Amino acid sequence: MRRTSGGKWERLVVVGGDAAGMSAASRARRLKGPEELEITAFERGRFSSYSACGIPYWVGGAVADRDALVARTPEEHRERAIDLRMRTEVTEIDVAAGRVRARDLSTGAQTWTGYDKLVIATGARPVRPPIPGIDAPGVHGVQTLDDGQALLDALEEIEGRDGRRAVVVGAGYIGVEMAEALMRRGYTVTLVDRREQPMATLDPDMGALVRGALDDLGVTTVSGAEVVGILTGDDGRARGVAVKDAEYPADVVVLGIGVRPETGLARAAGLPLGVYGGLLTDLSMRVRGCGNIWAGGDCVEVLDLVSGRERHIALGTHANKHGQVIGANVAGGYGTFPGVVGTAVSKVCDLEIARTGLREKDAQAVGLKYVTATIEATNSAGYYPGAAPMTVKMLAERRTGRLLGVQIVGREGAGKRVDVAATALTAGMTVEQLTALDLGYAPPFSPVWDPVLVAARRAAAAVRDAG
Template identity: 55%
Template structure:
């Protein structure tokens, strides 16, 4: 809908007819807000909706068709095949935007279709989960997967008073972090009351009367009244692949900087596409709403006759578990080494405010930099209130290919309620610069 809206801004309805197909019942909503809806921070599902279908139809004159699934694309005949309203029909196009999002991972194990096993990909999923919680009053929740969604849903279940167990096949939660920083996240989870079952592979689900009763892992059985799946997602690129559109090595649709695919007049944006990582210079598939909105905007501007690009990503992300905040940007140590960099790292501990000021919390920052040049390659943060958003300063430095020495002179704000005299970012940069000088 970002693409549709931007195209409409530049071309009126008598110049450009816009048809949008959505297989669900909701458009233009915050999927990232679903865990907070479940936790109770957001009162109603409608609160997550940015624009209602009527606004697109009436104000922007976009022909938005809900409960309509595109099942095929024919780039030669310039038409899509649609199933909706109890029929199948074809719709012609001159320009096409593919924004099919991601396909959530679903385990192919016994019992996976039992009642009480929920994913949280879209708003309908969140509404169904809320209904299940209200109808069945579960006491024991098992979250499978220790990524962003897994952590956020673990918090949501804790907030609702459930006993929570988190299962992950990796040896740490948040495997996009280095092991030392992931260990801090594991400690924080345990401190909040989450039982961690790490290094355990999912084997299946036991059921009772059609409902989930236990989760079976490689290390045993875990009783469960409710299961939340947070196993990640892959690009939903099958529709494009079947149409002969080029797919990249990550499984995402290959696009150029303007979001054009290999097919003339066909664009793609969002979780279904492959991105360029600006640090590693390698293709990546990173599913984030921030990227999706920017990409959709670029595609719409170009379709509308303007010029816009999406240059790539650096992998900035943030989440929290109760009072604990986690953030990362750029490359992890393993990712940097895989990209061919010789790296070193430093970890520093500071406080989010002046140490004497009430409410000062601990914050740990890890800097990953290139050996010889000192160029910043990545950063990770684990802390409490006021910690995580400091990743933005590091992301900007990363975007502009700054060295850790250059970062030590950044003019960051200071006042005791917000930071020590030396902001934690500056402390981390200084320690990284000193480490490089000592090594040379």
């Protein structure tokens, strides 16, 4: 340990150079200068501080330039006295000795770096089921900017061919967004999913609305189909996807099956993991039982404020908040991350899809008795030009009327309405209280009774009817 005229000097090591890791590093640097805190960060990819959520829109052409997704380059971090080492993978964490081992992916050279404080922000990895052909050329995940670039390079190789076909495996957020992106590039798209309805983050009745919209858009949706293999040609490249009773030809295959926490390093180091494989932290994002190790982003599990249980939710919004909290704490300040309610929003062409809180299966899993209410409304006054349909489903606790969850499917203006419900969930409001919210109204934006309030009234009536 070195000392300077200013007092104690410490070294912070950050594993992972994207949202959580570099937000933590940047926040810590704002609070402490390099004469007090040396910061070294390792990133195995080629890009830092980027928006992975924007990859489908970049692939589809809505975002023209890859660099638009990069919030801060490695050079910009280094200008702020953060030693960010790209294409360098941490391969071991030695908790007892307070050091990490890293390998330069260009040269293969390995070095040990000591730390006083450690931040683990290793993210998540795409699910790749152990089926024949899954690692064949032409099969792409879209978790990182490197993944997105590899997919675009592959698409450019087959650009201009007639009858281009794509198969997307998995009909969650990434799957449906990638289906739209590939359609925009002129591909005939087949979406294959093992569940009966797309968007498993919704209840099946709401997922059916998404399927209807996908059908209208021309996407072939194959539900209840487990992929058993990736078909390959004589050159070894992917040429299609096989399910139990059918085959679907493809020039490119995109995986949107979901992600799992990337916690192999943490597991090997003996750090505590939860039921989903994510690191467990306290409210300060400090790894439980570890005085000088913090973790954030897609590699952690967080408290669900509605169910009271830990969940794994991979979203950039959470990762950036985690980083801000961690950065404050490692620099001697104070911050907490209290938890989440599980809010997410997406779109397929002009269809907006949103959810927050618990689904029916989630409520059942934690033993909550509940009622539901589903209403159909419009996104603006019915007489206003362009008024479009919207469906809102609401769950409330049967005994107390506490709001448990909301799902919304509709056109323009539908998705962000979920923020009203997310706020109400965070505040622990009942559906009766929700009906009294003073929301903005004008015919271009809403009917006199906003659809969220209409659903709340219906849910409050269901609570009363249930006794």
